[in-house]
Structure formats: C-alpha cells, structure tokens
Amino acid sequence: MSKMILQVMILGALGLVSSWGYADTNINQLTRSEELSGWQLLFDGQVMDGWRNYKQPDVSDGWKIMDGAMVRAEKGAGDIITKKQYQYFELSLEYKISDGGNSGVMFHVTEDNPAPWQSGPEIQVQDNQNGHDPQKSGWLYQLFQPAAAAGAREQGSLDATRPVGQWNQIFLRIAPGLCEVNMNGQRYYRFKIGDEQWQERVAKSKFAKFDGFGAAGQGHICLQDHGDLVSYRNIKLRELSQDGSAPQPIDGKLGMEGALAFPKLKWDQWEPIDEGGNIRNMRLMELTYAPNDGNRLFAVAQRGKIYSFENRHDVEQAKLFLDLEDKVSQWPAPGANEQGLLGLALHPDFTTNGEFFVYYTAVDDDRTVVSRFHLSKDDSSVADPASEEVLLQTSQPYKNHNGGALEFGPDGYLYIALGDGGLRNDPKASGQDRSQLLGSILRIDVDSKSGDLPYGIPADNPFVGTDGVREEVYAYGLRNPWRIAFDKTTGLLWCGDVGQELWEEVNVIHKGGNYGWSNQEGSHAFGNRAARDDVSPPIAPVWEYDHGVGKSITGGRVYRSDRLPELGGKYIYADYVTGAIWALSYDQSTGQATRNEQVIASGIPVLAFGEDASGEVYYMIANARGDCIFRFERGE
Numbered sequence: 001m002s003k004m005i006l007q008v009m010i011l012g013a014l015g016l017v018s019s020w021g022y023a024d025t026n027i028n029q030l031t032r033s034e035e036l037s038g039w040q041l042l043f044d045g046q047v048m049d050g051w052r053n054y055k056q057p058d059v060s061d062g063w064k065i066m067d068g069a070m071v072r073a074e075k076g077a078g079d080i081i082t083k084k085q086y087q088y089f090e091l092s093l094e095y096k097i098s099d100g101g102n103s104g105v106m107f108h109v110t111e112d113n114p115a116p117w118q119s120g121p122e123i124q125v126q127d128n129q130n131g132h133d134p135q136k137s138g139w140l141y142q143l144f145q146p147a148a149a150a151g152a153r154e155q156g157s158l159d160a161t162r163p164v165g166q167w168n169q170i171f172l173r174i175a176p177g178l179c180e181v182n183m184n185g186q187r188y189y190r191f192k193i194g195d196e197q198w199q200e201r202v203a204k205s206k207f208a209k210f211d212g213f214g215a216a217g218q219g220h221i222c223l224q225d226h227g228d229l230v231s232y233r234n235i236k237l238r239e240l241s242q243d244g245s246a247p248q249p250i251d252g253k254l255g256m257e258g259a260l261a262f263p264k265l266k267w268d269q270w271e272p273i274d275e276g277g278n279i280r281n282m283r284l285m286e287l288t289y290a291p292n293d294g295n296r297l298f299a300v301a302q303r304g305k306i307y308s309f310e311n312r313h314d315v316e317q318a319k320l321f322l323d324l325e326d327k328v329s330q331w332p333a334p335g336a337n338e339q340g341l342l343g344l345a346l347h348p349d350f351t352t353n354g355e356f357f358v359y360y361t362a363v364d365d366d367r368t369v370v371s372r373f374h375l376s377k378d379d380s381s382v383a384d385p386a387s388e389e390v391l392l393q394t395s396q397p398y399k400n401h402n403g404g405a406l407e408f409g410p411d412g413y414l415y416i417a418l419g420d421g422g423l424r425n426d427p428k429a430s431g432q433d434r435s436q437l438l439g440s441i442l443r444i445d446v447d448s449k450s451g452d453l454p455y456g457i458p459a460d461n462p463f464v465g466t467d468g469v470r471e472e473v474y475a476y477g478l479r480n481p482w483r484i485a486f487d488k489t490t491g492l493l494w495c496g497d498v499g500q501e502l503w504e505e506v507n508v509i510h511k512g513g514n515y516g517w518s519n520q521e522g523s524h525a526f527g528n529r530a531a532r533d534d535v536s537p538p539i540a541p542v543w544e545y546d547h548g549v550g551k552s553i554t555g556g557r558v559y560r561s562d563r564l565p566e567l568g569g570k571y572i573y574a575d576y577v578t579g580a581i582w583a584l585s586y587d588q589s590t591g592q593a594t595r596n597e598q599v600i601a602s603g604i605p606v607l608a609f610g611e612d613a614s615g616e617v618y619y620m621i622a623n624a625r626g627d628c629i630f631r632f633e634r635g636e
Contacts, residue, residue: 027068027233031523033545034236036249036596039092042082042221042235043070054079054109054116054222062225069096069231070223072103079116081109081220088240090548091172091221094233097137099164100130101228104141107174108219110212116222117141118210123172123181125230127164137161138170138183142205143198146188160186162528167233169525171502173548175244185526186425187501238548246548253598254566254583258630261618265626267307268320272624283331284620284628285342285404287610290350294613299629302340304328304360308381311612322358322373322383329361329399338419338480339366342404347446348412354380357414357446359404361396368394368402370416372446391446391454392472394437398422401498405483405555409443410491413458416442417495419480424500425527426518431477432532434469439517441484441495441509443474462512468534477515477538483608484509487558488615489569490588496555496573497541500526504553505541506573506584508591513539543584543593550575554606559583560615564632572599572609572617579603581619599632 028045042050045068048059062077063070070080086107097103102125109120122141126133138161139145146158160183162168171182180190191198193214207213223232240246267282274280286300289311299307299318304325307318329339343359350356354375362369374387396402401419409415420430420439430438448456463469480498487494493509503522507515516522516538519531523540545553556573570583579602585595610618610629618631 028235030236031544032593033249033543033596036247036251037238037546037549038247039236039238042237043233045069045233048080050083051080051223052083054081055111066231069233070235071231072223072225072229075227077225079222079225081111081116081222083220085218085220086174086237086239087218088175088242088244090174090238090240090246090546091236092169093235094167094169095125096167096231097125097127097164098229100127100132101164101230102126102131102133102226103228103230104222104224104226105170105172106222106224107172108214108216109222110216110219112212113210116220117224118207119213119216120219120222121207121214122224123170125170125224128159128161129163137168138181138188140181140189140191142207143201144181144189144191146183146186158186158188160184160188160527162525167525169234175240176242177244182501184528185500185502185521185524240548246546248549248580248582248598248601249545249596250582250598251595253601255635256564256567256581256599256632257635258600258603258619259633260627261629261631262309262313262315263627264314264316265309265318265629266316267301267318267626269323270301270305270626272626279624281622281624282626282628283340283607283622284610285340285608286344287608287612287618287620287629288344288346289611289613290346291348292351297610297612298344298346299610300341300344300358302331302342304330304341306341306344306358306383319381321381322385324358324360324385327360327363327369329363329366338400338402338404342402343370343406343416345406345408345414348408355446356383357391357406359406359416361402362393366396366399368392368396368418370406389454392416392437392442392444394418396421396438397428401480403478403481403483405481405485407484407486407493409486409493410488411458412445412447413443414446414455415474415484415486415493416444417478417481417484418442419478419482420517426479429518429529431479431517432514432519432535434463434466434473434476434535437470437472439478440470440473440476441478441481441493442472444472460511474511475509475513475515477513477517477520477535478507479517479521481555482553483555485555485557485609485611487560487571489558489560492558492588494555494558494571496553498552499547502547503544504547504550504575506543506553506555506571506593507539507541508586510539512536515539515541542586542591543596545575550578550580552576554608556609556619557611557617558615559617561617562614563616564634567599567617567632570597572619574606574609574619576605576607579605581606 062074106120309318339361347355403417445456522544559567
C-alpha cells in the first residue's frame with residue numbers, strides 16, 4: 001500500500017477529508033457559519049415550495065427534482081422564478097449543463113413583460129465548448145464579460161467553467177455599491193447598476209428597446225428554460241442590508257476591548273518619520289518568547305528589525321536585538337506589503353545555545369530566506385549580525401503570498417509557512433505541486449543535516465521517499481498561510497489561510513494534509529484546473545467565513561492564560577480588513593468547531609498575534625507612534 005493511499009485512509013477515518021467537488025455529499029445544506037451570517041436555502045433538495053413558473057401560481061411538471069437537484073427535464077417546463085422578490089442580496093448556486101445546453105440566471109425580474117429576460121439581466125449558463133451562443137457561461141448577457149486574469153498565460157476572456165457533466169458554481173452579489181459575478185470562485189467582473197457605464201452598455205444591447213430593463217431595483221430571481229437539460233442545486237441566498245452589510249457569524253459576544261499591553265514602551269533607534277519626511281508605521285509581525293525564559297519578549301518589525309524587552313506592563317524600553325533592514329525587501333514598495341521580515345522562532349534550547357531563526361524576503365530578488373543566527377559572544381542581550389547561516393532559500397515569482405511564520409513544534413522541529421507565490425488564481429499551480437516548496441507548511445530539523453542540505457529532513461515527514469515530492473513538505477494546498485501557531489496544551493497546529501474572492505478559512509494542520517488550494521477555496525470549488533491524481537482529497541477547514549463578513553484572515557493563537565478564563569482554550573483570530581476579532585471553540589475529538597464568538601466587533605486592522613510564556617495572547621497593529629501591541633480587557 002502506498003504512503004499516499006494510507007494517508008487518505010487515515011484522514012478519511014478521522015472525518016477530515018472534504019469531498020466538495022469529488023462526491024455528492026453535504027448538498028443543499030448550510031454550514032454553521034452560513035446559518036449564523038444570514039444565508040438561507042432557496043431549495044432544500046426535496047420540494048420547490050419557494051418557486052413558481054413565470055406568471056403562474058405553481059411549478060410546471062417539466063421541472064423535476066432528481067438526485068437533490070432542480071432539473072429542467074422536459075419540454076414546456078418554462079422559466080421559473082422565486083415567489084419572493086429581492087433587492088440587495090448575494091446568491092450562490094451550482095449548475096450542471098447538458099452537452100450543447102443553454103440556460104440562464106436572471107435577477108430583478110418583474111412580471112410586466114412577456115418574458116423574464118426583458119426586465120431582468122441574465123447571467124449566461126451554457127456549455128462553453130459545444131454551446132450555440134457566443135455569450136459564454138458566467139457573462140452578463142451582452143453587458144459584461146471577464147478579462148483574462150493578471151499574469152495568466154491565456155489572453156482574451158477568462159474562462160473558469162468546468163466542462164459538461166461537472167458542477168459549476170455561480171456567485172452573484174447585488175449591492176448598493178459594486179455588484180459582482182464570480183465563476184467557480186474566480187471574479188469575472190464588477191458593475192454598478194444604473195451608472196454611466198451600465199447605461200451605455202444597455203443602450204448598445206438588444207435590451208435597449210425594453211423600458212425599465214435592469215432598472216426595477218428589486219424583483220424575482222429566475223432560472224431559464226432555454227429548451228435544454230440543465231440542473232441546479234445548492235441554491236443559497238443572503239439578503240443584504242441597505243448599506244450592503246451582512247451579519248457576523250457569531251454565537252455570542254464576549255464584550256472585550258483592546259488595551260495597550262505596554263503603554264510606556266519605546267523602540268530603540270526607531271523614528272516614525274524617514275529622511276524624506278514620510279511617516280513610517282511600526283508594523284509588528286511576531287511577538288514571542290524564549291522557552292524557559294518567560295521574562296523576556298521578542299518583537300519582529302516588518303522593516304527588518306528585531307527588538308527585545310522585559311515582559312512587564314510598565315516596561316519602557318525595547319532594545320534593538322538585531323538589525324536586518326539592509327537585507328530585507330521593504331514592504332512599502334509597490335505591491336510588496338506582504339514582504340519584509342516576517343518570522344522569528346527561538347530555538348527550544350535558546351537559553352543555552354543562543355540560536356534563533358528568521359524568515360525574510362531578500363532585498364535583491366525577493367526570494368524567501370530562512371536563516372539561523374546566534375547571540376553575540378560579547379553581549380548576550382543582542383544577536384550577532386555576522387552569524388547568519390542561510391538554511392533554506394526559494395524564489396518567489398511575485399511579491400505577495402509569502403506566508404512567513406516560523407514555529408517550533410512540540411516535536412522540536414521547525415515549521416515554515418509558505419504561500420503559493422502570489423498573484424490571483426495561483427498562476428503557477430503551486431498549491432497542489434509538491435515538487436516545489438510554495439503553498440506548503442514545511443518541517444525541518446535544524447539540529448541535523450540531510451545529505452548536502454544544511455538542515456535535516458525528519459524521518460517521519462509524510463513524503464519522505466516519495467518520488468517527485470520535496471521531502472520538507474509537511475502539508476500543502478495553502479494560498480497564503482497568515483499565520484500559523486501551535487497550541488501549547490494540545491499540540492495542534494493552527495493556520496489562518498487567506499482566501500481570494502469569496503472565503504477565508506481556519507485550518508488545523510495534519511501531517512500530509514492537502515488543504516485544497518487552488519482546486520478549492522476553503523470547502524468550495526475554485527477554477528477549472530484539473531485535479532491532480534497524485535494527491536489526497538482535500539481536508540475541509542474547521543471554520544470559514546465569506547467576504548460579506550471579512551476579506552483577509554489574520555491567523556491567531558489559542559488563549560491559555562488564566563487572566564481571562566472566558567477566552568481559555570479558544571482560538572483567537574481576526575479579519576485584517578474589518579478589524580473584527582473572534583474566538584473559536586473547537587472539539588478535538590470530533591474535529592468540529594462548536595462555537596464562534598465575537599471578541600471585538602471591528603476596529604484597526606490586526607497584522608498578527610503574539611503569545612507569552614503564560615499563554616497570554618496579544619494582537620499587533622500598525623502605528624506611527626509605536627503603540628502596536630494590545631491585549632484583551634473586559635469591556636466596561
């Protein structure tokens with residue numbers, strides 16, 4: 001039995017394998033996160049109570065329920081519409097089209113015309129290969145079509161559809177501001193109903209002769225009968241408020257607020273204004289401590305400096321521990337705000353051997369560098385900048401998705417988080433490619449060497465001896481792991497993986513696990529790249545939230561301090577864009593998240609989380625005054 005097959009069997013037995021796109025399970029159901037954030041099913045897989053034919057009281061016999069799908073199966077089925085009308089909403093559905101088939105999804109349909117397409121704009125649904133219409137699936141008929149993704153090899157229109165016989169997902173957002181359409185998780189286009197561009201395009205289309213086309217402001221959702229076999233399922237909708245916002249997916253509120261953890265702290269040799277008179281934010285990527293030395297904290301500034309200071313609330317001075325600014329890509333460069341000095345991990349025996357490890361992007365060519373440093377022989381309170389020993393390097397094709405977190409596990413090995421290399425849609429297909437290091441969590445032994453490598457490969461790494469696979473890979477299928485952290489009590493490795501268009505995810509990382517990117521975004525289909533046959537089925541995230549809630553996850557840490565018992569044992573994480581902070585409860589025996597609570601509703605973007613020896617969790621923000629490190633306090 002191969003190691004890969006054995007790994008799949010183990011993960012399946014633990015209930016950790018997600019089958020979205022691989023088997024028809026969990027169809028026409030809402031996840032816990034979806035329920036909490038306002039989504040509802042428009043079809044439950046059994047009855048079509050919420051639907052009727054256009055201008056008719058019921059659904060015709062030409063529409064059938066087959067294998068949990070609404071199927072236009074017979075002639076004369078007719079267009080069907082929702083009984084309810086909607087103004088601002090998000091719609092997610094899956095369709096499967098027949099060979100050469102054609103259909104459509106319309107919105108804001110009114111019933112004052114002979115046909116629904118004369119009032120409601122139509123998202124085309126068809127077989128792109130053998131279809132008879134030049135408007136491709138996912139296009140807003142005669143109005144908007146997608147351009148090729150930046151960095152993509154193909155030119156012309158982006159085509160993310162999967163072929164006949166496979167399910168495709170359409171996501172539609174109709175909001176007061178920008179509306180958008182996504183096909184299989186890839187953004188096709190954005191538009192604003194009624195603006196100048198909209199009016200110009202309508203005027204040039206066949207819809208110009210219909211008064212009020214696309215101008216009703218609300219209406220029914222319609223599934224079109226175009227004379228061909230087509231199936232629809234997983235039809236989910238969330239109504240949006242007048243400002244376009246959606247509810248947070250929370251079970252309750254903990255009523256916390258943030259307070260400066262070290263209000264008197266000043267940073268050695270740091271100025272908030274550069275030589276050109278420009279304001280410089282202090283941006284901290286990590287806050288950690290040395291094992292067996294809980295009285296000292298180490299903070300990593302993205303620009304390339306590491307500081308150390310006493311772990312006291314009234315501490316006043318953060319001493320410059322190591323300056324790598326000349327070696328590090330500077331994050332203010334265009335498109336490079338995910339570069340810089342991104343990770344720090346102190347050796348488990350740091351108090352005796354003085355070794356520590358850093359992750360940075362190199363100033364000359366943006367490559368990833370993981371290096372070992374030592375304390376100065378003359379002054380143990382600072383590092384020796386000349387002691388650098390480069391352990392691992394890998395090129396980065398683009399400037400973002402660097403990951404960058406370093407963590408020593410309870411096994412004494414160093415874990416390294418690497419993103420997929422950047423841009424949109426994983427253009428290098430790195431997520432599922434284990435022949436290279438990107439899109440993975442790596443695991444190495446810094447206390448030994450393997451062959452010509454300056455580090456060792458642990459003998460129990462999951463892909464040791466597997467042809468064509470880098471043996472450093474511990475888990476893969478990640479887009480931009482920001483960030484990873486071990487729970488000091490359970491030993492679980494947590495990861496917040498930043499999504500692209502629709503979903504942010506929280507993962508518990510298992511040895512050999514495939515987390516799906518870029519065939520999936522979270523537990524949802526992504527793109528039309530063929531799934532590889534040499535990888536295991538993807539593991540579902542333990543929690544995910546959609547982009548109506550937040551747009552960029554900041555992975556956190558499990559709270560283990562006694563100071564705030566209400567946070568004890570919960571994974572604290574945030575959304576960078578909204579500033580919301582949550583606490584996730586997790587049942588290790590079932591592998592399920594059991595509760596998601598609001599810690600702080602919104603605020604300043606959280607860059608990263610840190611931890612001290614007592615298990616206290618801190619969060620870091622960007623600040624020109626250097627007031628960057630916060631901890632949680634009970635609200636008034």
